[in-house]
Amino acid sequence: MNDLKFKTYAVTNEIDLNKIAVECNIKKKYTWEEPLILNESVLERIIGEKASENEKILVFSFGSIVFINSNVNHTEIFMNYLKKIKSDINITQYTMFQDDYALHYAEDKEVEFTDSYVQIPNLELFYPELISIVIAKSVALERIEKQLGRILDDIESKIDNLEKGKLNIGNKELARTTSRIVRHEYNTIAYIMILDKPDITWANSDAAHFYERMSEFFELNDRYEVIKSKTEILKSIIDGLASISHSIRGLFVEWVVVILIVIEVLLMLLDLLK
Numbered sequence: 001m002n003d004l005k006f007k008t009y010a011v012t013n014e015i016d017l018n019k020i021a022v023e024c025n026i027k028k029k030y031t032w033e034e035p036l037i038l039n040e041s042v043l044e045r046i047i048g049e050k051a052s053e054n055e056k057i058l059v060f061s062f063g064s065i066v067f068i069n070s071n072v073n074h075t076e077i078f079m080n081y082l083k084k085i086k087s088d089i090n091i092t093q094y095t096m097f098q099d100d101y102a103l104h105y106a107e108d109k110e111v112e113f114t115d116s117y118v119q120i121p122n123l124e125l126f127y128p129e130l131i132s133i134v135i136a137k138s139v140a141l142e143r144i145e146k147q148l149g150r151i152l153d154d155i156e157s158k159i160d161n162l163e164k165g166k167l168n169i170g171n172k173e174l175a176r177t178t179s180r181i182v183r184h185e186y187n188t189i190a191y192i193m194i195l196d197k198p199d200i201t202w203a204n205s206d207a208a209h210f211y212e213r214m215s216e217f218f219e220l221n222d223r224y225e226v227i228k229s230k231t232e233i234l235k236s237i238i239d240g241l242a243s244i245s246h247s248i249r250g251l252f253v254e255w256v257v258v259i260l261i262v263i264e265v266l267l268m269l270l271d272l273l274k
Contacts, residue, residue, distance in 0.1 A: 003102060003103060003104050003105060004054060004068055004069055004102065004103040004128055005068070005069055005100070005101075005102050006066055006067070006068055006100065006101040006102065006103070006131060006132065006135060007066070007067040007070065007075065007098070007099075007100055008064060008065070008066045008067070008098060008099045008100075008101070008132075008135045008136055008138075008139045009064065009065050009067075009094055009095060009097065009098045009139065010063055010064045010097040010098075010136075010139040010140045010142065010143040011063055011064070011065060011079075011082075011089050011090075011094045011097075012063040012086060012088060012089050013062070013063050014061060014062065014063055015059055015060070015061055015062075015063055015082075015086055016061075016085075016086070017030035017035075017036040017059060017061055018030050019085055020036055020059060020082075020085055021036060023085060024038065024042050024045070024046070025042075026042065030061070031061075032061045032062075032193065033193070033196065033198075033199070034198075034199070035058040035059060035060045035061075035066075035129075035132065035133070035136070036058070036059040036060075037056060037057075037058050037129075038056065038057040038058075038059070039051070039055065039056040039057075043055065043056070043057060046077070046078060046081050047074045047077045047078065048077065051074075052069045052070065052071060052074070053069060054068065054069050055068060055069040055070055055074070056068040056069070056128070057070065057078060058129070058132045058136070059082075060133075060136045060140075062136075062137075062140050062193070063140060063143070064136035064137070064139055064140045065078075065082075065136075066132040066135065066136050068128060068132070079091055079094055096143075097139050097140075097142050097143040097146070098139060099135055099138060099139050099142075100116070101116065101117060101118070101131065101135050102116060102117035102118075103117065103118055103120060103127060103128065103131055104117050104118070104119045104120070105119075105120055105123060106119050106120070106121065107121065107122070108121060109121050111210065111213070113213065113214065113217040118131065118214065124206065124207075126200050126204060126206075126207040126210075127210070129198070129200070130198060130200070130201075130207060130210060130211050130214065131214065133198055133211075134211070134214045134215055134218055134220065135218070137193075137194060137218075137220055138218045138220065141194075141220065141223050141224070141227070144227060145223070145227065148227060148230055148231070148234075151177070151180055151181060151234060152230070152234070154177065155177070155234060155237055155238075177238060178235075178238055181231060181234050181235055181238065194220055194221065194224040197211060198211065
C-alpha cells in the first residue's frame with residue numbers, strides 16, 4: 001500500500017446505499033453501520049475508464065463520500081452518477097463541506113497525526129477504511145454544525161422580537177422550528193453515529209486504538225457533545241417560546257370574552273332604557 005490521498009464531501013443528510021448497490025449489481029444488503037466501497041471493476045464501470053492506482057470511493061449512509069486517490073474528473077463523473085440516484089444532491093455546491101487528508105507509510109515510525117496527514121508504521125488493511133470513517137464523520141459534523149447555526153440565527157430573531165414585546169409566532173411556525181431541531185438531532189445521533197465504533201475495532205485491538213486516537217484528534221466526541229448541548233438549549237428555548245405564545249393567545253381569548261360580556265351588558269342596559 002502506497003501513500004493515499006483522501007478527499008471527503010458531505011453532500012446530503014442520507015444516502016440509500018442499497019439503491020446504489022442495486023444499480024452497481026452488488027448483491028449485498030447494507031446497513032447504516034458500514035460504508036459502500038466501490039473499487040476495481042465496479043468503479044471503472046461508473047467512471048467509464050481505468051481507475052487510478054489504489055483508487056476507491058466510499059459512500060456513507062449519513063451523506064458523506066470519501067474519494068481515495070481519485071482525480072477531479074473521476075469525482076465529478078461519480079457525483080453526476082449519484083445525482084441520478086439521489087436527486088436532492090446539489091451538483092453545483094457539493095464542495096461546500098469538504099476536507100483533504102493523506103496517509104503516509106513510514107516503516108518503523110510511530111503513528112503520528114497532523115492536520116493534513118497521518119503517518120503509519122505498517123501496512124495494515126484497516127487503516128484506509130478507519131481514516132475514511134473518521135473524516136467522513138468529521139465533514140458530516142461540519143455540515144450539521146452549519147445547519148445548527150442557521151437554526152440558532154432563526155431563534156435569535158424570535159428572541160429579539162420577544163425583547164421588543166413582540167411575539168408574532170403561530171403554531172405552524174413553532175412546529176416547523178421544532179421539526180428542524182428534531183431532524184437536526186436525529187441526523188447527528190442516528191445517521192452519523194458518532195458514538196458507534198466500526199466492527200473491525202471490536203476484533204482488532206490495534207484498529208480500536210488507532211480509531212480512538214484519530215477520533216480524539218478530530219475531536220469527534222467533543223464536537224458531538226457541543227452539538228448535543230446546543231440542541232438541548234434550543235429545545236428549551238422553543239418550549240419557552242411555545243409557553244409564552246400560548247399564554248398570549250390565552251390572554252387574548254380572555255379579553256375577547258370580557259369584551260363580549262361588556263357588550264352584552266350594554267345591550268341589556270339599552271333594552272332596559274327603552
